[in-house]
Amino acid sequence: MSDFGTESSLRSETYKQGSTGEGTLKKRLGIIATCVVGGSLVALYGVTGPFIAPALRKVCLPFVPATRTQVENVIKVLKNRSGSVVDIGSGDGRIVIAAAKRGFTAVGFELNPWLVWYSRYKAWREGVHHSTSFYISDLWKVSFSEYSNVVIFGVPQMMEQLEVKLQTELQSSAKVVACRFPFPTWTPDDVAGEGIDTVWVYNAKTFKPHIRNDKDSERQEMP
Numbered sequence: 001m002s003d004f005g006t007e008s009s010l011r012s013e014t015y016k017q018g019s020t021g022e023g024t025l026k027k028r029l030g031i032i033a034t035c036v037v038g039g040s041l042v043a044l045y046g047v048t049g050p051f052i053a054p055a056l057r058k059v060c061l062p063f064v065p066a067t068r069t070q071v072e073n074v075i076k077v078l079k080n081r082s083g084s085v086v087d088i089g090s091g092d093g094r095i096v097i098a099a100a101k102r103g104f105t106a107v108g109f110e111l112n113p114w115l116v117w118y119s120r121y122k123a124w125r126e127g128v129h130h131s132t133s134f135y136i137s138d139l140w141k142v143s144f145s146e147y148s149n150v151v152i153f154g155v156p157q158m159m160e161q162l163e164v165k166l167q168t169e170l171q172s173s174a175k176v177v178a179c180r181f182p183f184p185t186w187t188p189d190d191v192a193g194e195g196i197d198t199v200w201v202y203n204a205k206t207f208k209p210h211i212r213n214d215k216d217s218e219r220q221e222m223p
């Protein structure tokens with residue numbers, strides 16, 4: 001073989017090796033890019049999913065935080081109360097934390113885990129973590145029977161169903177505070193604030209159906 005032949009076959013071998021190397025590099029870059037894009041999409045879904053999920057439920061209750069005035073109105077109407085406060089759908093925990101700062105044992109139930117983790121962090125940062133608890137829970141699957149003060153910032157579509165639930169579960173000494181949207185059939189015992197910051201206060205004594213005392217019925221049955 002001539003020198004020229006040897007040189008040209010060497011060159012073509014080098015070219016082949018180069019192009020194979022380039023191909024492997026391209027393949028690796030492709031895999032890395034797929035992993036980065038795929039990972040980012042999974043992470044994005046993980047973060048935004050819990051915020052979008054409430055909108056896809058039968059009753060759409062999105063995360064809309066209470067305004068500062070709204071929180072102040074809630075605290076104002078709970079001024080002479082004691083015991084526990086529960087915020088149903090506690091969002092970023094602002095009502096629970098404000099209640100804990102006023103001496104209540106305060107609890108939040110929230111579907112979105114990110115908001116629950118953030119609430120716990122905020123409660124710790126503000127020094128009220130000992131008197132607050134946050135649970136990742138569906139409000140329709142929790143009983144509120146043990147709470148003496150119940151706060152809800154809901155949407156009109158859910159209030160009728162919630163009325164029935166609370167009416168069944170709460171003790172007659174309980175108080176319910178509805179933010180922005182009132183309950184459809186209960187009569188409020190007090191109203192505070194105005195516009196979007198309005199809060200309606202209901203005493204369970206007023207809305208709970210009167211249970212006839214056994215002695216009363218015995219007396220009525222006597223001839």
Ligand SMILES: C[S@@+](CC[C@H](N)C(=O)[O-])C[C@H]1O[C@@H](n2cnc3c(N)ncnc32)[C@H](O)[C@@H]1O
Nearest residue numbers: 061063064065066089090091110111138139153
């Ligand atoms: C209007 S925001 C009120 C947030 C907070 N209470 C406040 O006043 O700032 C309603 C909250 O309820 C949560 N939520 C929606 N559906 C829920 C469910 N089924 N169980 C528990 N929380 C729910 C939402 O994620 C949202 O954070």
